[in-house]
Amino acid sequence: MDQKSTTGALVPGQERKSASRAARRQFGWSLHRRVTALCVVVGAVLGLLAVGEALVANANRGHLDTLLTKTGPLRTDAESLPTALVNQQTAVRGYAVSGDRADLGPYNDGLAQEGILIGRMDSLLEDQPVIRRQLHLVRDQAAQWRADVAVPIINATASSGPGAGQALVDEQGRKQFDELRASTDRLQDLVLDLRNEVANKARSTGNTLVLLLILAAAVVILAGVALLISLNRVVIGPVTALAEQVRKVSRGEYQREITRTGPPELAQLAGDVDAMRQRIAADLAEVREARTRIEWVNSQLQKQAEELVRSNRDLEQFAYVASHDLQEPLRKVASFCQLLQRRYAGQLDERADQYIAFAVDGAQRMQRLINDLLAFSRIGRLTTGFTEVDLNQVMSDVAAQTEAAREYAGGELTWSGLPTVQGEEALLTNLLVNLVSNSLKFRRPDVPPRIRITARRVDGEWEISCEDNGIGIEPEFVDKIFVIFQRLHSKDAYPGTGIGLAIVKKIVEYHGGRIWVDLDVTEGTAIRFTLPVGVAADLPELAASAVPGQSGGPDGSPSGQTRDPEGRPGRTDDDSGEPDDPAVDGPGGPQTGGMKESVA
Template identity: 60%
Template structure:
């Protein structure tokens, strides 16, 4: 047997209550109409009929009194009530016939009319005629002998008529009262139906909704406390049962997801353990790299400086004393030692980015570019070059790294200048949202779009070293500096002339980036120069061309 749903039960209850209230309303309306009609009949017909019957008896008595007075006095003025009474009698009888359809009243009214007419003809008119003829004694005799009994018959008919109208009045009054009592009873019944329906709905909701929902809430709380394996079972209407089934399905899904989460947690713990191991290995590797940097800066460069120094001494002291091939071999050795020293210096500079750090500060790029232009002023004078900039922003970063960035980029613009025009370098910036878009543009030889990605690869060169000197690491250093500052750098391949390097830096940096452990404190910040040779500063490759050059 399929249980009725809660909605169906409430609908059925509301339908029954609505039907009962409709029937009560119809009965109430019908009773109210009948009561109003009875009240109207009582006020407009039965009441006036009862009043007219009493007035009619008074009028008849006035006629008898007037005739008796005329028989005694003989004055015509005494007959005025008699004549007025006759007219009033006729009016009242006509009016009463129009007020009722009751056969008994109409019969008594006709009887009264006939007896009153007979009394006037047989008694009253004869007594009046005898009095006018001067026979007052005869008139008295007529009125006293047969007249008294005949008028008693008229009086009895009038009294019977009045009594009948009283019965009609009482019956109409009782019917009106009954209708009012019925109306009140119907209203009380409607109230009782509403109250009973409210109680029924309350009990229905308590039994079919509140109690099952409370039980369901208790089961849900037990599951929420951790009893995920507990199956939720609740009795009640189909809606609550379906809700319990849905919660069971949700519990099972949560249980399955919880198992997945637990498995993922175990996997995450294992991954964290592996990451910790890898972090330890990476820390050891960093320490090894730092040791290598120390060795490269001291142990490797020391013999390299000696080789370069003594090769240079051989070149200066014995130049021209050996044959031409020996001089060439010595020049090759000097050049190779110097190039090796530049490569080591550039590689160390590349590795120090992000490790040898002093923390981020507010850096005014206008001042940084001005310092870079001042450092390269001698180079600009040699090539008749020009450096322009304006309205550069203040960003958060490490000033030495940003200074090396712009120095390398401007130096590359001078190095890869066009042979037919003086080099011009333009540095500009624009705010776009939360970023600064900075451009370093020149009018040099440019870079083919096909090499846009290769120019930022370490030791990547696009030109022979005898044509454009350098190690090919400059733009790789520039890229690492920009990425260390949370930005991006790329070659604008749509530039119509020269090279345009695009740089994006955050306009707001919330905090300094996490830094790896510092390199050993005994490592020199700047590598010493070889004997008889100035210290080498790695210059960045031109944004459009690529390779790193020594200045």
């Protein structure tokens, strides 16, 4: 397929390639090629210097090794050898004078030392034949002197006495020993010449190595200077100029064209930046137009948001006023219905008594609904501020408020390890009263209710659990129980308004926590909620083992309940004047719990 259009224009990829070739023709070598060439040249020079340094260093190391391990010991042994020979001569003369065998000790020691020194020097002179021949000459002359002079004197003295030995000490023997000493002096001179030669070579190779290192350092410095100059000319300067142009564009000069300078790479970069500038300038006009439209839309949304805020505030006020203002007429209806029930009960027919009972029940349920709705609307509106609240003390109040209902059901309430949190004590008390009341309400008919409140610290917050052995809840209903006025059973099976757990959820969220139903329990229901760890309070850590909690059951719970005229535990918290069934609503008024209530 042809790379050009019908008008002869190049495709974008072809345009970039053409621009790159044009930039190379205009600005010469690319930065990559320049840096590569410089690195190759410097690398080659440094490589040659490194090879030379390695060879010189190896030679220097060999000279130093010869100097330390050969010439040094050779010189020491060569200087010790004459001493060993002189000790032999002195001992022989002394023995010839005294005839004492003990005077031959230095002779034997010198002979042994001579053998050691000659053997050690011979092993170090394998690559030095001249010095080795001189060493062998000394060895042979020493052996000849002992055969011609020392041994005869020793034998004559031993057999014939000192006089015979002294008679053999003559000028010929001294002359032969002087020749031996001259040979040892020659050996020392040869060893010293070898040592000086090796030392001179070591100094020469060391100086050469230092020179090569200086040359390598000079090459590196020159390469660095050349690289710095090159970078300043082909990189730093063009980049600075390009940056200045880009800054002008960034300050709003979007119509300013960016010129191309420097090597091909930077020229191509300048072209790309200029293309981006053109796109930005084109998009900016669209953005300005879109901003105008967005500002108009935002103004409309702001008006709608303000209207929603006013509407929500009016609705909240309406709910509060409605529930509050309905109290007075409803109180009259309930009171007069109860008066009719008390005064005319049994005087009318059975159907009239049934109608009056329906009216009384409806009025009482309406009162409970209004009271719960009023309590729900007050959460978060009427606040006293957060303080440190000891949940153990709160549970003592909860136990007192629910004692009558627990005695009626034969239940037990225990708690342990509860912390001190930041919150409103009245709301937290209401929260726990609702949870305990729901557990008492939805109990099993054949098993006394057992309710346990525990807490543990998890990831910077307190997780508080309310567990019971009641009828439980099916998994498909867990999302409904915290919704206001949601019921899972009819009001005849489990009385209540269906707002209890909605109040619990609102209280928990008001304190910055969350609430859920834990389905991983073997029996009953486990409702868990979280509360943030207090900032200002010293929060106690939970004990490693559970501390036995206070019991709110029949075995000594705090008292404080009221009783109705018939002696049944109860409390008249509504305005009807009629006591509620403690098994239904508890001593604290209607403690409804949507925990197991169904949608009626």
